[in-house]
């Protein structure tokens with residue numbers, strides 16, 4: 001058996017276009033998951049706020065307990081039954097963001113809970129409100145501890161984004177499949193696609209590690 | 221001025237404070253002593269609502285901060301807390317800020333003070349506690365005594381009218397205790413109203429107007445330091461002081477036990 005990478009080279013412009021789409025979808029989903037994860041993570045710190053806590057917990061339980069693919073299909077094929085017809089890319093971003101956000105929320109909650117209680121107490125005793133104390137004192141310290149697990153979540157997010165190809169989004173996965181459907185060189189094309197994902201996940205890890213390093217230096 | 225009236229506090233089914241009443245008049249210093257677990261920290265923490273007293277009333281400078289389990293609404297509570305400085309056994313400095321940022325942050329955030337002005341205020345306070353040269357280092361590089369002095373400066377930056385100290389020197393190496401007590405003594409002399417949980421008897425003797433002895437969630441005895449230390453009326457006070465002196469002697473400098481343990485109480489610092 002010989003490998004023939006000619007279809008990969010020939011399809012390179014499409015693969016790169018798909019890569020850009022993958023990056024865009026992932027980046028948008030990352031932002032959504034960060035905002036969602038922060039909110040839900042903070043809400044889930046305090047069971048006393050019953051309603052909010054209940055909603056946030058149900059969200060985390062449901063999202064973590066069901067397949068991402070089903071969630072994406074619910075958005076893409078399910079919502080139109082209610083007359084809600086979102087464009088495919090938006091379904092992809094929302095689906096991935098909501099999914100990843102549930103994991104990020106646990107990262108956020110864990111990191112905040114790992115900060116000594118005395119930090120919040122000291123901030124409150126100086127007259128800061130809960131929000132100010134959280135923002136000024138607890139979150140900056142928690143953020144540093146979030147970075148390593150957040151790196152894992154980002155890797156998962158990039159890899160999971162391959163599923164949005166099933167929502168007709170022209171990401172790198174779908175562009176690859178398109179090349180295969182005309183060239184029938186599945187092995188070579190999937191190797192190329194895998195390599196692209198590998199580069200993306202490692203680039204993301206590298207960026208987060210630089211951030212982590214910089215924050216360590218800053219603390220002196 | 222701190223007025224604590226018939227305060228009760230339970231954690232679950234454990235009653236930690238049982239009908240505690242005590243007043244710290246303006247510009248006076250009250251030292252609270254008592255065995256571990258007697259409720260000293262809880263009492264102090266109730267005074268700025270870090271713990272919520274179940275019953276009774278606490279007033280800070282004639283303002284009710286909590287009555288019958290209902291604390292002030294958040295906004296007013298924050299304002300009152302800003303005027304009630306608290307110093308913790310474990311310092312609780314903010315590790316992600318330099319020393320001067322630790323001190324200036326709350327004035328900027330809570331009082332909306334301009335940064336330059338806040339920095340000036342912070343520098344002034346740091347010099348006051350002898351840390352003028354440590355402004356731009358991170359707390360992790362400070363010694364325990366320096367950390368606690370920085371924490372005191374941080375509390376002072378809010379211009380508090382009342383200061384609460386919870387065993388401020390208990391986490392310190394013995395040779396660093398004096399520098400922190402000196403700062404506190406200066407504060408007392410300047411007329412700060414202070415409630416101090418400490419087992420530094422020398423400090424209590426020298427600085428306290430009143431010593432309050434707690435055991436088992438109650439105040440068993442209170443009075444001027446001379447009376448409490450030389451002529452305690454309650455057996456529990458005596459037992460506690462004896463245990464304290466034995467501990468001191470065992471820990472600090474080995475020497476044969478004195479005939480009268482109370483004689484051997486450490487003097488000045």
Ligand SMILES: Nc1ncnc2c1ncn2[C@@H]1O[C@H](COP(=O)(O)OP(=O)(O)O)[C@@H](O)[C@H]1O
Nearest residue numbers: 231234236254255256257258259260261262263
């Ligand atoms: N957050 C809490 N939850 C449950 N029990 C507590 C809590 N804080 C203190 N206690 C209990 O209350 C009692 C008094 O504690 P504390 O006020 O810290 O005493 P002290 O400062 O005199 O050593 C102790 O038995 C302690 O275990």
Ligand SMILES: [Mg+2]
Nearest residue numbers: 260261262387
């Ligand atoms: Mg205590």
